Amino acid sequence: MTRIDNKVRLLKLMSILKDETDEDHELNLDDIILRFKQAYGQELKLNKNSLKDDLDHLILHGFDVTINQEKDGLPKYYSHQYRLFELYELRMLIDAVVSAKFISKKETRQLTGKIKQLTSHQQGKKLHNEIQIDSSIKSETPFIRRTIHDIHEAIAERRVITFQYGRYDVNKQFNLSHEGRLYKVRPYALAWANDFYYLIAYYFEADEIRHYRVDRLRNVEVLSETYPYEGFDVSKYVQSTFQMFAGDEEWIKIKFHNNLINVMMDKFGKDVHIQRHGEDHFILSTKARVSTGLVNWILTFGSQAEVLSPPSLVKTVKAEVDKLYTLYQDN
Incomplete structure (x- = not known):
């Protein structure tokens, strides 16, 4: 006979409700016990009263559990229906990720996979049917999310950054500009325009504000050097550009x-x-x-x-x- 710790049982119960139930899919206690045995073996011993107490405990502490019982005498059905995101909101997030050209095909699949985990497995399958990735227009730049994260951190801390920059030639080869020398800039903002992320920054060497496609940046490094606060209206600036x-x-x-x-x-x-x-x-x-x-x-x-x-x-x-x-x- 197999037994599991009370805390483990409670966490597994939450996981079952989150992953396998929603407004269209419910489970009764027998269904829930079956899920436990599928995870821990058929010899697992579970008490229905203990599961009921666990459900009451989850409800008492704010975890959404919807109870459905059509008639007295019939079994109760349980589901987790409240989600931070509605299904249509998750679809919009996936559409945004898929349509963003600066996100590579690999990272697109990783991000959409994580978005699907924000709902139940059944609703996640509906989202899977919506995913259409045109790999021909997706960036091949690796670690784009890390680059975006580093730049956001630099902007928040007003720290100078350096990087290499490049473009593709007619032979589809990526070539570094500036003979591969580092660009040193004050990063002011990241803007999403024309399906790409752009870094808006003050370029020291030319003494002017310039824009750089983030997917064309290479070897971004955040320096310890800082710069004073400068008021910069990103939306107004981007609107004035073409x-x-x-x-x-x-x-x-x-x-x-x-x-x-x-x-x-x-x-x-x-x-x-x-x-x-x-x-x-x-x-x-x-x-x-x-x-x-x-x-x-x-x-x-x-x-x-x-x-x-x-x-x-x-x-x-x-x-x-x-x-x-x-x-x-x-x-």
Whole structure:
């Protein structure tokens, strides 16, 4: 005959309820005893009254146990239904992990596996059916979570970091920039944009703020050197950038076709300054960081977007349009 310690029995009971029950799946005492014997052997001796006392003890100390008894005389069914996350919330977390290009395929599977453990096995299977991983767009950078953790710690403690940085060439080979030399920066913030994590940091050598794709960082090291607090509005800064290109902030005015109003509100928010211009257009006025990213963004709208100011931006966009015209002129 096999016996288990009272504390072990209580912990196992919690585990059975958490892993195997939910609002759609319940267990009676016979079912629970069967689970215990599957774990500890058929010779295990369990008393139903002891299990009832354990259930009462769990309820008394705040562990959710839902008791269902349809009619007197019928067995009671028990389940753990309260979860920190609803099923739809777990689906959103999984969707976010799967769609994040900076997370490698291996780490995607690890993270989604952990998310599934936040609910019962049966509900976890429903989440498993939702997982579709396109490995062709996932980062191959190992230990990305460790890098993100280290940078977050450095930001919180206002400590300087160093790293190497690189990019892929046309041969799909990753090459370190700066001849492999270390970049030394003050890390201000991590921003998730365009499906990637970006480090926004002050680069000492160039005396300017720059952005770095976190999945392209290598050999990140947090130094003992610290820097004083500097107020930095991350959301405002990111909103003023385009495709995460850095640049000088200027007032810009662009005339758009009316059918782009929702696109602009998605980008700039409902409070962006919009002025009607005739029946079919509106003029957007906002501060933005003038950069290659901004020019590329404007050109994606083709003839539905016309830059009005500043003159330097008008000139740059015109030059790019001329290059496009020349490129296709002979085709």
